[in-house]
Amino acid sequence: MNFNTKVIHGGQHHESATGSVNVPVFLTSTFAQKSPGVHSGYEYSRAANPTRQALEDSLASIENGARGLAFGSGLAAIDCVLKLLNPGDEVVAVDDLYGGTYRMFTRLFEKYQLKFTFVNFDDVAKIADVITDKTKLIWVETPTNPLMKLVDIKAVVDIAKGKDILVAVDNTFATPYIQRPIDLGADIVMHSATKYLGGHSDVIAGALIAKDAELGEKLHFIQFASGGILGPHDSYLVLRGIKTLALRMQRHSDNGLAVAKYLETHPAVDKVIYPGLESHPQYELAKSQMKESGGMVSFTFKSGKKEDAIKFLEKVRVFTLAESLGGVESLANHPALMTHASIPAEKRAELGITDDLVRLSVGIEDAEDLIADLEKAFS
Numbered sequence: 126m127n128f129n130t131k132v133i134h135g136g137q138h139h140e141s142a143t144g145s146v147n148v149p150v151f152l153t154s155t156f157a158q159k160s161p162g163v164h165s166g167y168e169y170s171r172a173a174n175p176t177r178q179a180l181e182d183s184l185a186s187i188e189n190g191a192r193g194l195a196f197g198s199g200l201a202a203i204d205c206v207l208k209l210l211n212p213g214d215e216v217v218a219v220d221d222l223y224g225g226t227y228r229m230f231t232r233l234f235e236k237y238q239l240k241f242t243f244v245n246f247d248d249v250a251k252i253a254d255v256i257t258d259k260t261k262l263i264w265v266e267t268p269t270n271p272l273m274k275l276v277d278i279k280a281v282v283d284i285a286k287g288k289d290i291l292v293a294v295d296n297t298f299a300t301p302y303i304q305r306p307i308d309l310g311a312d313i314v315m316h317s318a319t320k321y322l323g324g325h326s327d328v329i330a331g332a333l334i335a336k337d338a339e340l341g342e343k344l345h346f347i348q349f350a351s352g353g354i355l356g357p358h359d360s361y362l363v364l365r366g367i368k369t370l371a372l373r374m375q376r377h378s379d380n381g382l383a384v385a386k387y388l389e390t391h392p393a394v395d396k397v398i399y400p401g402l403e404s405h406p407q408y409e410l411a412k413s414q415m416k417e418s419g420g421m422v423s424f425t426f427k428s429g430k431k432e433d434a435i436k437f438l439e440k441v442r443v444f445t446l447a448e449s450l451g452g453v454e455s456l457a458n459h460p461a462l463m464t465h466a467s468i469p470a471e472k473r474a475e476l477g478i479t480d481d482l483v484r485l486s487v488g489i490e491d492a493e494d495l496i497a498d499l500e501k502a503f504s
Contacts, residue, residue: 128187128302129371135186136193137179148179150361172349176357180364187301187367188314190334192341194348195360199297199317200225201353202331206293206313208347210261212238217255218264219246221272221476223295224465226264247407249280256288265311266295267304267414271423271460271484272477273398275407278414282310291340297321297451302374304415312336313344318355320451321420324366324373328359373453376489377420383492384485384499385422393433393503395481398423420487421450423460431480434459438483443490443498450486455495458484 126135140149151174156167167173177195184193196202203226210216218230220243230241242255252263263285267276278294285292293313294306300321306314316322318330335341348354355363378401385399397404400411401418411418426433438446444457448464458464461473461480468478487495 132370136182151175177360180360188334191338192335194333195355196331196353199331202333205347214261215240215259216262221269222266223270224467228467246276263292268298275410278309318363323363326452328362378417380492381420381487387496395425395427422485426481434481437502440502453489455488456486
């Protein structure tokens with residue numbers, strides 16, 4: 126199947142009892158057994174639920190993986206990956222990553238004797254410099270949040286090859302419509318399915334997709350044993366969102382490029398960070414690795430003043446000042462005060478997350494209305 130067909134039909138089956146075209150929401154905690162240990166494949170909904178199974182099969186299909194798993198949040202999915210590791214293992218992670226991921230790495234898992242090394246992945250050779258015989262995982266975000274840096278997934282995979290190191294890619298910003306890390310050699314793909322996969326700002330969810338069945342089974346055991354599953358109704362909402370993913374991501378990308386080009390010409394704007402602009406330092410990598418450039422745009426002010434960013438964000442009306450991203454509606458965010466506040470100020474400064482940085486999640490409204498809203502907010 127091609128992608129537009131996969132998001133609707135990939136891994137999906139009509140419900141066997143009634144022929145229902147849409148998977149029903151199976152609101153049950155347990156399932157009747159014919160005899161002790163003899164059942165239809167479902168025993169207890171923490172282990173498997175037909176609605177969640179339909180979503181997990183869809184996730185595997187659209188990312189070209191062997192096994193999909195759905196979690197109660199993106200962070201629950203990351204938690205599951207880290208539980209593959211043992212005390213003393215080391216993780217090499219991209220330095221510019223989501224604040225919640227950084228918080229989990231440094232404030233939760235470091236105390237269990239996992240070591241995290243944060244590296245600028247612009248030069249992937251720097252990864253090889255910090256790998257030791259204890260390195261078991263390389264954690265990638267591309268594009269990164271919020272500085273929209275890109276990571277050459279194939280190059281990272283080549284560095285890990287033959288070293289018993291897993292490569293995991295947070296594909297939240299791009300989605301499988303734009304890039305498919307497993308096709309580029311990654312072992313695990315992670316999504317905050319709250320974002321583009323759900324697509325309507327009405328659910329909190331996470332996802333993992335494993336490249337092979339053996340790894341998928343290990344992750345499923347941790348999911349089952351830890352219990353961070355996604356409920357059946359939320360599974361239904363994400364599955365419904367996936368069906369329109371291709372249409373939405375194309376519109377997000379078209380609008381994102383229009384907004385980025387507008388911002389590049391505005392006299393109050395200093396730097397616009399968007400992979401689809403030729404000014405992006407990794408524009409050529411974007412063209413080779415990504416089908417489109419997505420709906421995430423970050424920019425800074427020529428004044429460099431936090432006050433100007435706050436004033437701007439207080440004046441938007443079509444854009445909504447809110448955390449999160451990836452919904453059909455456009456959102457605006459101040460990373461230093463909102464999504465990345467958990468990262469220490471000195472670390473933010475080192476990364477380039479300045480106090481005048483604004484991150485936009487460009488929705489699927491008419492681009493002309495979005496640009497008009499931004500113009501008023503600058504005035």
